[in-house]
Amino acid sequence: MTVDPVASIVVPSFCGADRLPQLLDSLAAQQEGTPPFEVIVVVDGVDDGSVALLENETRLDLRSIVFPENCGRVAALNAGFEAARGDVLIRCDDDLLPGTNYVARHVDAHRDGPGGVIGLYLNEYSNTPYAEVYGRDADERFRLDAYSAAPSVAWRYWAGNCSVTREVWETVGPYDPEYRLYGWEDVDYGYRIHATGFEIRLAPEIETPHRVAAVTxxxxxxxxxxxxxxxxxxxxxxxxxxxxxxxxxxxxxxxxxxxxxxxxxxxxxxxxxxxxxxxxxxxxxxxxxxxxxxxxxxxxxxxxxxxxxxxx
Structure with a gap:
C-alpha cells in the first residue's frame, strides 16, 4: 500500500552525478520513525549520468523530473514544488549531507503552524589556500551574524536548506523566474514569505553539512x-x-x-x-x-x- 508522504524533499540538480550519491545515501539513512517522505530530483537539462543514477535508486520514494535543456535553478525549484505531494515542502540542494534526523526535524519545526524554517549551512571546505585564509573564517562570521540578527530579518538567510508548509507555498506562489544569475532568488522568496505575514525562523537543530563549491x-x-x-x-x-x-x-x-x-x-x-x-x-x-x-x-x-x- 502506498503511503502519502508527510514531507516532500525538492532537489534541484545541475550536473550532479558526483554529488547525488552521497545525498541519496544520507536521505536513505533517515532514523526509524521518520515521517513518510518523498524525494523529487529535478535534473536541469544536462544528463551527466544523473538520470540513470536516479532510475536505479530503490531505497527511496523518489521521482525525477528531467528538463530537456538547462532552464536554471528557479525553474527547477518551481517544477519540483509543483509536483510535490507532501504538506511540508523541503528545499535541499544536491551538495548537502543531511543527518539521520533531517526530515523529522524539518517536519517538527512546523508543528506550531504555517511558516518558513531555515537551517544554515555547515560549510565543508577542501584544503585550498582560499579556505585556509578566508573561507572558513568568513563562514563562521556569517553564522554568528545570522543567529544574532533580529527575527524580523531572518528572511535574508533563506537559501538551500529550508522548508515551508503547503499553505505558505500556495499563498506566496513560485520562485521568481526573473532571477537567472547566481543568488537572490532565495532571498526574494524569503522576503515574500515575510511580507505575506508568515513567520520565518532559523533553526539551529537543522544546520546541515554542505560541500561548498566556492573553493577559490x-x-x-x-x-x-x-x-x-x-x-x-x-x-x-x-x-x-x-x-x-x-x-x-x-x-x-x-x-x-x-x-x-x-x-x-x-x-x-x-x-x-x-x-x-x-x-x-x-x-x-x-x-x-x-x-x-x-x-x-x-x-x-x-x-x-x-x-x-x-x-x-
Missing amino acids: TAIRARRASHSGAARRLFERKHAQSGLPNAVPGWSLWNALVRGLSRVPLNPARLAGVVDALLRFLPRGVGRKLVALSVESAALGGYRSPHSAKENF
Missing part, C-alpha cells in the same frame, strides 16, 4: 559579481525591504573596494591572481586581498549588472 577566490568573486547584479533586481522589486546600502560608506578600505569595482575586467581573472599569490603571502595579507577581491566584485556586479551577465 576566483569562484567566490565570480559568484559575488553575479549576486551583486541579482541584488539590483531584488531592490527594484522590493524597494521597501530595508536592506542596508549596497554601496559602502567612506573609509580607506571602502575607497579601495569602490576603486577596484570600477576596473573593467572579469572579476574572476583578478581574483585568480590573488589565488596564485596566497601560498606566498602572510595569512593576514592574503585575507585582505581575498576580501578586497570579493567585495569589489560584488559592488562591480551591483553597479554594472549587464557586465556581470556577460561574465556568467
Whole structure:
C-alpha cells in the first residue's frame, strides 16, 4: 500500500552525478520513525549520468523530473514544488549531507503552524589556500551574524536548506523566474514569505553539512559579481525591504573596494591572481586581498549588472 508522504524533499540538480550519491545515501539513512517522505530530483537539462543514477535508486520514494535543456535553478525549484505531494515542502540542494534526523526535524519545526524554517549551512571546505585564509573564517562570521540578527530579518538567510508548509507555498506562489544569475532568488522568496505575514525562523537543530563549491577566490568573486547584479533586481522589486546600502560608506578600505569595482575586467581573472599569490603571502595579507577581491566584485556586479551577465 502506498503511503502519502508527510514531507516532500525538492532537489534541484545541475550536473550532479558526483554529488547525488552521497545525498541519496544520507536521505536513505533517515532514523526509524521518520515521517513518510518523498524525494523529487529535478535534473536541469544536462544528463551527466544523473538520470540513470536516479532510475536505479530503490531505497527511496523518489521521482525525477528531467528538463530537456538547462532552464536554471528557479525553474527547477518551481517544477519540483509543483509536483510535490507532501504538506511540508523541503528545499535541499544536491551538495548537502543531511543527518539521520533531517526530515523529522524539518517536519517538527512546523508543528506550531504555517511558516518558513531555515537551517544554515555547515560549510565543508577542501584544503585550498582560499579556505585556509578566508573561507572558513568568513563562514563562521556569517553564522554568528545570522543567529544574532533580529527575527524580523531572518528572511535574508533563506537559501538551500529550508522548508515551508503547503499553505505558505500556495499563498506566496513560485520562485521568481526573473532571477537567472547566481543568488537572490532565495532571498526574494524569503522576503515574500515575510511580507505575506508568515513567520520565518532559523533553526539551529537543522544546520546541515554542505560541500561548498566556492573553493577559490576566483569562484567566490565570480559568484559575488553575479549576486551583486541579482541584488539590483531584488531592490527594484522590493524597494521597501530595508536592506542596508549596497554601496559602502567612506573609509580607506571602502575607497579601495569602490576603486577596484570600477576596473573593467572579469572579476574572476583578478581574483585568480590573488589565488596564485596566497601560498606566498602572510595569512593576514592574503585575507585582505581575498576580501578586497570579493567585495569589489560584488559592488562591480551591483553597479554594472549587464557586465556581470556577460561574465556568467
